[in-house]
Amino acid sequence: MFANYAPLIVDGLADAALIFFVAVGLTLVFSVLHILNVAHGSFYSLGAYLSVVIGTFVAGRGWPALSFLALLISPIIVTLALGPLIERTLLRWTYGRSEALQILVTFGLFLILEDAQKLIFGVQSYSQDAPMTLLGTTQIAGIVYLNYQLLLIALAVLVAIGLRLLLKHTGVGKLIIAVVADQEIARAVGIDASRVFMLAFSLGVFLAALGGALASPTVGVSPGLGAETIVLAFAVAAIGGLGQIEGAALAAILVGLTRSAAIYFFPEFQPVVPYIVMLAVLLVRPYGLFGSIGLRRI
Amino acid sequence: MIHLKTFAAAAVALLVLAMPATAQSDKPSEVGFGVFTFTSGPAAAYGMPGRNAAELVIEQINAAGGIGGVKIKPTYVDEGQGTEGVVAEFRRLAADQNNQVMVAALSSGNCLALAPVAEQLKMPTFMWNCDTHQLFLKDKYKYVFRTNSSTVPEFVASALYLLSVKPDVKRIAIINPDYAFGRDAAAIFTAAMKALKPDVEVVAELFPKLGSPSYNTEISRLVTAQPDVIFSNLWGADLENFVRQAAPRELFTRSKVILALGESILQRVGTLLPDGVIVGVIGDGWWLSPDSQKNPQTKEFVETYRKRFNEYPVFPAFKMANTINAVKVVYGKALADTKGKWPTRDDLVAAAKNLKTETLTGTIELRDDNDGLVDQVIGMTTKDSGHPFPIMGDMVRYQASLVTPPVGVDPLAWIAKLNPSVLATLPKPGSYK
Numbered sequence: 001m002f003a004n005y006a007p008l009i010v011d012g013l014a015d016a017a018l019i020f021f022v023a024v025g026l027t028l029v030f031s032v033l034h035i036l037n038v039a040h041g042s043f044y045s046l047g048a049y050l051s052v053v054i055g056t057f058v059a060g061r062g063w064p065a066l067s068f069l070a071l072l073i074s075p076i077i078v079t080l081a082l083g084p085l086i087e088r089t090l091l092r093w094t095y096g097r098s099e100a101l102q103i104l105v106t107f108g109l110f111l112i113l114e115d116a117q118k119l120i121f122g123v124q125s126y127s128q129d130a131p132m133t134l135l136g137t138t139q140i141a142g143i144v145y146l147n148y149q150l151l152l153i154a155l156a157v158l159v160a161i162g163l164r165l166l167l168k169h170t171g172v173g174k175l176i177i178a179v180v181a182d183q184e185i186a187r188a189v190g191i192d193a194s195r196v197f198m199l200a201f202s203l204g205v206f207l208a209a210l211g212g213a214l215a216s217p218t219v220g221v222s223p224g225l226g227a228e229t230i231v232l233a234f235a236v237a238a239i240g241g242l243g244q245i246e247g248a249a250l251a252a253i254l255v256g257l258t259r260s261a262a263i264y265f266f267p268e269f270q271p272v273v274p275y276i277v278m279l280a281v282l283l284v285r286p287y288g289l290f291g292s293i294g295l296r297r298i
Numbered sequence: 299m300i301h302l303k304t305f306a307a308a309a310v311a312l313l314v315l316a317m318p319a320t321a322q323s324d325k326p327s328e329v330g331f332g333v334f335t336f337t338s339g340p341a342a343a344y345g346m347p348g349r350n351a352a353e354l355v356i357e358q359i360n361a362a363g364g365i366g367g368v369k370i371k372p373t374y375v376d377e378g379q380g381t382e383g384v385v386a387e388f389r390r391l392a393a394d395q396n397n398q399v400m401v402a403a404l405s406s407g408n409c410l411a412l413a414p415v416a417e418q419l420k421m422p423t424f425m426w427n428c429d430t431h432q433l434f435l436k437d438k439y440k441y442v443f444r445t446n447s448s449t450v451p452e453f454v455a456s457a458l459y460l461l462s463v464k465p466d467v468k469r470i471a472i473i474n475p476d477y478a479f480g481r482d483a484a485a486i487f488t489a490a491m492k493a494l495k496p497d498v499e500v501v502a503e504l505f506p507k508l509g510s511p512s513y514n515t516e517i518s519r520l521v522t523a524q525p526d527v528i529f530s531n532l533w534g535a536d537l538e539n540f541v542r543q544a545a546p547r548e549l550f551t552r553s554k555v556i557l558a559l560g561e562s563i564l565q566r567v568g569t570l571l572p573d574g575v576i577v578g579v580i581g582d583g584w585w586l587s588p589d590s591q592k593n594p595q596t597k598e599f600v601e602t603y604r605k606r607f608n609e610y611p612v613f614p615a616f617k618m619a620n621t622i623n624a625v626k627v628v629y630g631k632a633l634a635d636t637k638g639k640w641p642t643r644d645d646l647v648a649a650a651k652n653l654k655t656e657t658l659t660g661t662i663e664l665r666d667d668n669d670g671l672v673d674q675v676i677g678m679t680t681k682d683s684g685h686p687f688p689i690m691g692d693m694v695r696y697q698a699s700l701v702t703p704p705v706g707v708d709p710l711a712w713i714a715k716l717n718p719s720v721l722a723t724l725p726k727p728g729s730y731k
Contacts, residue, residue, distance in 0.1 A: 125535030
């Protein structure tokens with residue numbers, strides 16, 4: 001029985017892992033800044049591009065193992081270069097303004113970043129395979145899987161646990177929770193909410209770029225990757241409940257598994273499955289699986 | 299009176315003398331060509347070789363004096379902007395009378411959208427890469443020509459070759475892009491296989507969307523279906539991504555795989571593909587084919603292309619080069635028909651009718667319905683000590699007439715009538731050498 005469904009589950013979880021990195025960043029930013037960041041997908045693609053460029057550079061010079069380092073360095077570079085800059089120069093002017101304006105600003109940012117990527121990286125497709133080649137393969141239920149795919153699942157679990165630990169057991173996390181719960185009271189007790197906003201946004205950028213970097217060895221990187229990713233991330237965040245880390249994790253698993261099942265049983269429906277799931281969930285729970293109308297928490 | 303007669307005679311004489319000069323001055327200083335291909339996005343991996351070839355061939359033609367002394371001025375249009383934008387660009391270019399020819403397009407979807415527009419605007423359009431057989435299936439066009447083969451001969455050739463090298467095939471799986479080209483190919487390949495070997499069974503049929511970055515779940519699904527043969531007409535970066543993701547997962551060693559457009563990525567994936575994968579060029583544009591090797595013009599094109607673009611020209615480059623060279627032939631014919639007067643768009647259309655011309659890799663023949671007849675070259679990957687990537691071995695060159703339904707015959711009905719006995723009469727793998 002397990003042998004029949006094992007491939008479906010493994011594929012679904014590997015898919016879910018990649019979706020989770022982006023969706024959790026999106027949901028974190030929404031939770032703290034109250035902004036639905038349309039440009040979030042661009043950070044994903046920037047992480048992917050940078051990782052491939054650095055990874056292929058080091059692999060081409062005889063150090064393929066260093067391409068693993070590129071997977072970590074790339075999101076850090078993207079975060080340091082763009083996170084604080086965008087939050088301090090662009091987003092801060094939108095706080096407290098209408099949601100329509102916020103969406104328009106982040107959509108404008110998305111368009112700028114997409115064109116900037118074309119200018120910097122060109123329009124060709126990029127790929128790197130050193131990380132997945134180096135890690136080898138494993139057979140599960142008669143099917144060869146890349147160990148890299150299994151590593152992605154493990155990393156997603158670690159990131160989910162790490163985020164929860166960060167929020168619950170560190171000073172920074174507690175500051176974020178305080179700002180999410182009530183910004184005015186947080187400011188009244190001396191918390192620098194602006195700094196928390198910048199940190200939370202940069203963390204969101206890092207998670208998106210990390211998702212892109214980790215995805216880069218298993219996907220082709222080309223213009224349009226960011227747009228495709230953000231649409232899916234929105235669906236996952238909506239299913240889980242905007243602002244909910246556990247919700248994002250559960251929604252990513254749900255979407256990953258249903259997408260995988262669709263490819264196995266109803267391949268025609270695969271592209272629309274995430275949105276069918278989203279519709280079904282929102283019809284029953286309009287605020288998502290973990291969302292609620294009154295309580296603000298993360 | 300005498301003076302008047304003398305004056306009239308002189309005027310007539312001057313007019314007659316001036317006529318050749320007037321005809322000469324009809325010629326524009328340059329003629330515009332719209333060249334449509336993908337230069338962005340995942341499809342650019344396939345489209346850029348076409349763009350590069352156009353640049354090279356047009357430069358060569360211009361360096362040799364142009365067409366009848368007129369230089370070609372190309373305007374390149376990126377099909378990556380989507381069909382709506384492509385149609386708008388086509389209309390914009392067609393509105394300029396200096397643009398006389400459109401070399402469009404790469405995508406079957408764009409071709410189907412552009413053909414009626416070309417007809418409406420009376421714009422001579424040479425479809426350099428359109429493969430869908432639907433192009434001339436129902437509609438008759440005067441201004442649209444396909445200097446290329448269609449999905450029917452291309453994927454009937456895949457089925458014929460497969461049954462030549464693996465006659466015992468029972469279970470087939472298909473993974474094609476989710477649009478006209480992929481859907482048509484699946485229907486044609488399946489119909490051909492069922493006609494030629496009625497006991498075959500389709501055990502999986504997947505249509506991932508065009509531009510999909512990941513195929514990992516599809517790869518698992520294909521493996522679990524345990525097919526004898528996997529057929530795919532993925533192309534561009536999609537095909538490259540698929541190969542990069544499938545090769546380490548042993549897909550190519552577990553089943554016989556047909557990559558109908560596989561030659562286009564051989565140089566990019568290097569040694570990832572094992573020997574024995576069936577690869578095609580959907581046409582005859584293989585730079586190492588015997589016909590290419592014995593043609594000095596082709597060898598020069600290959601060498602110039604390699605030096606400039608740092609890779610060998612893959613088959614989309616030949617489709618484009620052959621089309622532009624065919625358009626040059628059309629101009630030559632039109633100039634002869636108009637006795638040196640610069641041809642109008644309608645003159646070009648008249649000259650293109652039933653064109654038959656040599657190309658860098660074989661021949662193009664335009665039928666009564668303006669569809670192209672091009673031979674099909676297909677083979678299998680094999681290692682080659684001269685290159686860091688596999689090349690095509692065990693090649694066959696199927697004559698266009700063998701794999702193309704006659705004019706006016708429904709292609710799927712023609713395929714359904716294919717008789718298994720035809721297999722015994724086919725040229726054998728390795729016969730094209």
